[in-house]
Amino acid sequence: MTELPQQESSEDAESASELLEEVLREFAELDSSAEPLRVELVASEILGEWWEAGDDLAAELIESAPAAPEPGRLVAPLAALRSLATAEGQREAAGLALEKLGLGEPAWAGALNQVTVAECWRTADVYGDESSVLCVFGAGEAAHGLLVSIGYAAFGGWADEAVIVESPAEVVAEMQSQAAESGDLVICERISPGRAHQLLADAFVGTELQNEPEVSDDYVRFRALALARIRALPEPEPADPPQLLSTEDEAEAIDEFFRASADVEDTEAARVCVLRLIEFGVEHDPRRPLRVGPDKLAAFVDFVDDGVIELTDEQDETLEKVLPAWARWGAFRAGLPSDAVEPLVEAVEDRLYERALETESTIDSYLDGFEELDEHAAVALLERRQFAVPSVYTEIAGEEVELDPSDPEQRRLLVIGEHPDFQEALAEDELDEESFLRVTAHTTVVDQLWEDEPAEVWQAAQRLRGRGLERTEVLDELATVLEERLETGEGDALEFDLDEYLRALAELG
Known part of the structure; x- marks a missing residue:
């Protein structure tokens, strides 16, 4: 057991090493006279991939600099991280690592995120649900823009899309046209860079606070560069305070x-x-x-x-x-x-x-096999089956799935979804005997409640509910009664004495 984590750690280190080598190759392809924006786009895409994968390879690259066998290969990525790393501490660490290397930097290094702010625009629907903010940097043919889409339906507002646009003047024209054609439903206004800073900073915070935000591919790709451009804006204007309701x-x-x-x-x-x-x-x-x-x-x-x-x-x-x-x-x-x-x-x-x-589709699953019931019988059936399986949604291996509880195999997955502590061991077929018996007892009890066979299981559950026990506590009590009576029969099949089981159920509640 002690060797397995070491083996996985070695594999992880090898994988990280390969990724870092790929990054070094990408930066090696950028010559010293490359356009700063091109370098920023390359770095932002790399940082986005790391962010999406949850890997902090930027820190690893910075830490590896002093002992690197070919320090010259690290100069370009360190210079990019000094400007584009999303954490302030990493930007400072990348700068210090560059100083210690004492090697010449590419011509583009000092120009990263050194931009002049031009105009900023905002569109918003009349309800306040959605907004787009465009910040223009530079002038003339060299101008580019940062366009961010913000939703305010939840989480205090959050950015779900961000993109660098090459023709900001065209985007401004589209924003104005959209507002003009909407009547009173969309507004378009020019805002101060400080106001834009406040709106964008708050929106990105709203995104970053979520565990798994639903963002576009462009958001991932341009996230690091967008955050850098936001830092280039003037100080944010004060935001409106929360409206406290007593x-x-x-x-x-x-x-x-x-x-x-x-x-x-x-x-x-x-x-x-x-x-x-x-x-x-x-x-x-x-x-x-x-x-x-x-x-x-x-x-x-x-x-x-x-x-x-x-x-x-x-x-x-x-x-x-x-x-x-x-x-x-x-x-x-x-x-x-x-x-x-x-x-x-x-x-x-x-x-x-x-x-x-x-809801109607879900109810059909719960009424499976009993479509001709009168209202009273249907309500009783739904109460029992929805107690056994309260939702058709569950999370398996980090993915939310919708399943059909009328299907025995899918019903088993819904039960397993309520026991995330068993999921990894089940997937690896490494469940110990005690845990296996527990899972078996729980899935069997849910099947018995679903089919109302034996009826004594639901009767015992109702008595336990009458004592004030929560659903999970009731299922635990029922599963314990069954688990204590499970025995290995022919062919390693699990069996139990029905009469003894019914007597034990009668004593519950």
Whole structure:
């Protein structure tokens, strides 16, 4: 067991060495008179690949410089890292490493990120969901721009695309044309470089704070250069502070909403829905917590569906009435133009319709084999099977997947998805006997609950729920009862005495 990590470490080191060698070759192909922008693009693409892979090879390259057998080959990449490394400490370390080498630098080295800021532009939809910021650097034919797309549906705003454009004047013309053709739905304005700095810096922070942000390939490729250009902008202007809402403020907003929304019944479930909408705004749109927009409200629905925002069945059902009314109330509260209100409400209703179709498809999986049940029997069936398998989504090997619980093999994967501590060992076929019995017991209990065979399993589960146990605790109790009775039969198959098992279940709860 002690040799395996050493072997993997050796392989990792060899792989890193090969990657660094490839980088040295790429920089060797750049002659001393190469255009600075070309060098920046090469370095940014390399840094993007490292960032996407989660490898800090920049630090390794810098640390290896003093003992490098051919130090001259490190001069060019170190010079690039001195300007383009995304961490300030690495930029400083790269500079120190260059000084210690004491070798001549390429002609382009001193010109990296030495740019003059020209004009900055911004477009934004009237709802505040999306914005694009363009910063122009240089002038004439040598001018280039940084164009960043920012979404404000969640996470306080975050950049999902960034690209270096060669003809910024054409982009400005396109931005102006888009605004002119949209009526009142898109604005285009020239902004100060300090304002652009603030918007872009905040957006990149919003992206970097996410574990696995959904960004474009261009974002990865141009990320390091974009961050360098942002540093070249003047000091950022102060951002608007978060809009703090006290409990009294939230209660007042809820009351105001119901006074203005006569078509929504003022119930406890509806009030919880509105409170969750406000809380979502406070967390993900702190400067404008009550703002409404198609993307923001769709993001709220996504968070509900993913279980990040928890609603009871009654509250979830009420959401269908609350959300369009919230969109309309928020639009009038914000003074949105009349042309923007109906598209907003329609977008929300479309998202709810899509959700209903998804839910209907999911319910069909849970009703598999029992399509002709009356309403009472269908509700009872759904309660039992959704207790056994609460979601058709799970994460396997870091990937979110949608599975069909009516398929025994896919149902087993849904159970395994709830036990990430077993997944790696299962994938490597290295599960120890104790863990194997535990997984077997859990998957078998879920199958028994799904099929209601034996019925005593669901009866015991209901008694345990009546004692106040959570679902995971109930499943653990049931699995323990079964696991203690599993024995190896013919052909190494696992067996258990049904009568003994039923007696033990009867004692639970």
